[in-house]
Every structure is written in C-alpha cells, then in structure tokens.
Amino acid sequence: MTDFDVLRVFCGPGGEYGNELGVVREGSVMPDPEERQAFAAKLGFSETVFVDDPERGVIDIYTPSVRLPFAGYPCVGTAWLLDVPELVTLAGVVGTRLDGEFSWIEARPEWVPPRTLRRYASAAEVDALPVPSPGEWIYAWAWEDEAAGRVRARAFPGRDDGIEEDEATGAAALLLTAQLGRALNIIQGKGSQILTAPQPGGWVEVGGRVFLER
Numbered sequence: 561m562t563d564f565d566v567l568r569v570f571c572g573p574g575g576e577y578g579n580e581l582g583v584v585r586e587g588s589v590m591p592d593p594e595e596r597q598a599f600a601a602k603l604g605f606s607e608t609v610f611v612d613d614p615e616r617g618v619i620d621i622y623t624p625s626v627r628l629p630f631a632g633y634p635c636v637g638t639a640w641l642l643d644v645p646e647l648v649t650l651a652g653v654v655g656t657r658l659d660g661e662f663s664w665i666e667a668r669p670e671w672v673p674p675r676t677l678r679r680y681a682s683a684a685e686v687d688a689l690p691v692p693s694p695g696e697w698i699y700a701w702a703w704e705d706e707a708a709g710r711v712r713a714r715a716f717p718g719r720d721d722g723i724e725e726d727e728a729t730g731a732a733a734l735l736l737t738a739q740l741g742r743a744l745n746i747i748q749g750k751g752s753q754i755l756t757a758p759q760p761g762g763w764v765e766v767g768g769r770v771f772l773e774r
Contacts, residue, residue, distance in 0.1 A: 562589055562599065564608075569637040569663075570728035570752040570768035577751040578771065579728040581637040582608035587620060597622055606723050607634045617644040617656075625721035630654070630671040632730015632766050636663050640770035655763075664767035665730070666759060669738040672731040675699050677739060683712035694720035699732040704747070711736070713748040728752035730766040737764050 565585065568578030582603045587610035590596055600608035600622035607628070612618040619638055621628040628634075630651035639647055639656035640663035647654040647665070655666035680686050680702040689700055701713040713733070715726040727749035737744050737756040746754040755767045 564603070565641065566605075566773040567637040567641060568771045568773050569633040569640075570730070570748070570754050571771055572751045572753050572769075575769070575771050577727065577749065577753075578769070579633050579726065579749070579752060580605050580773065581634055583638055583641055584608070584610045585614060585641075587612040593620075593627060596620065597625075597627065600624055601721075604722060606717075606726050606729075607631055609634045609638050611638070611642065613648075614642055615644070617642055617647040619647055619649060621649065623717075623719065623721065624723065625719050628673070630667060630731065632665070632667070632672075632732075632734055633728055633768075635665045635667070636730055636766060636768055637770050639663050639665055641772075659767070661769055662755065662767040663770050664765050666763050666765050667734060668763060669735055672735050673697070675732050675735055677701065677732070677736055686712050686714055689714060691724045692716050692718065694718045699729070699736065701736060701746075709742055709744050711744050711746045713746050715748065725749065728754060728768070730754060730768070734764045734766050737766075738762075 565583045567581045571578035601624040610620040651671035698716045704710040715729040733754045743757040757765045
C-alpha cells in the first residue's frame, strides 16, 4: 500500500469537522494518471493529492472519478503540509501563506469548473435540503448574517462517485466570493469553516484550519 497522509481541512474552531484529504507525498511512486485515479477511487476521499515536487509545490489532484486542474481544499491542506510559498497545479500557480491557525491560498475563479450557486432564503432551508439526484454540481447557500458576511452552505458534487455531499469545498467558496465581491465566513456541511476574501486583479484568498489526522 502506498504511504499517504490524511488531513482534515477547513476544520471548526475546536478542530472538529473538516473535509478529509489524502496526500501522497512521494508522487513519483505512482506516476501514471490512470493508476493515480484508481488509487484516489480506492481511498474514497473527496480529493486525493499526489505531490510531484515537494520543494516547488508541484501537485496533481484527483476525486474518486476525475482529475482536477485545481481544487480549493486540497490546495489549502497541501500548502499547510508542505509549507511552501506556492503550489503548481495544472490550472496555474497558487499563492500560499500560513497565518496563525489558518492556511491560505490565493487562486482565480476561472480555474474552477462550472458550479451551480443556488441561493436560499434562510440557513434552515439549506439545512433541510435532501441530496439531489446526480448530474449537476450544486452549491446551496444562504445568508446567516449578511451584514457580517456569514454564510451557511452545503455542496452536492452530483458526480455519482460515492461522494453525495462534500463537507467543505474551497473552490465553490471561491466562486461565491467572486460573485458577491466581499469577504465571507462560511459554515459548510456539518460544521466546517471556510474564510475567504477578494484580492486585487480578480484573485480570491481562501483559508481554513488544517489538522493532520494520520
């Protein structure tokens, strides 16, 4: 079995919740994309990262069913694990920084695959949503406190690959931030926390807490 770390990304204030991420630090042991895809499917996490160059931060990202040019929570988690100034993804170079208990990335909305951002009238409506049928990637959200930028959200990838609901999704949070044009404090899933902030030139920062699970 290939060695890998398991992180929880976008944890709550007490280290609870967060989305599990698999990271294969020595990606060279599994260079073939098909083999990587099969391994990501076997692990079954929302995403798995293969590190191809730990010093330069070159990474390759997979869900259980598809390869991704960019994804938010894998970048936030891997940035924390490698402690490098940037990550090199298939989509582009992601800026990274560590700030106290938070790991941050800076990325571009156009790197994110299409998502349906669906607004609801209240957090209670978002909480009550059933898992929709596969086919459409839906980010359901509502204001908890619009003046304070607090958002309640849930994410449904719709890929029919065993991940019915994504506990925490940095890329979707990035898109919502770009759409609204303001900093957000998002509580997603069962209680994961995602912080975001628009940056000059169309960039968006996304940050959260990361814990090493094993």
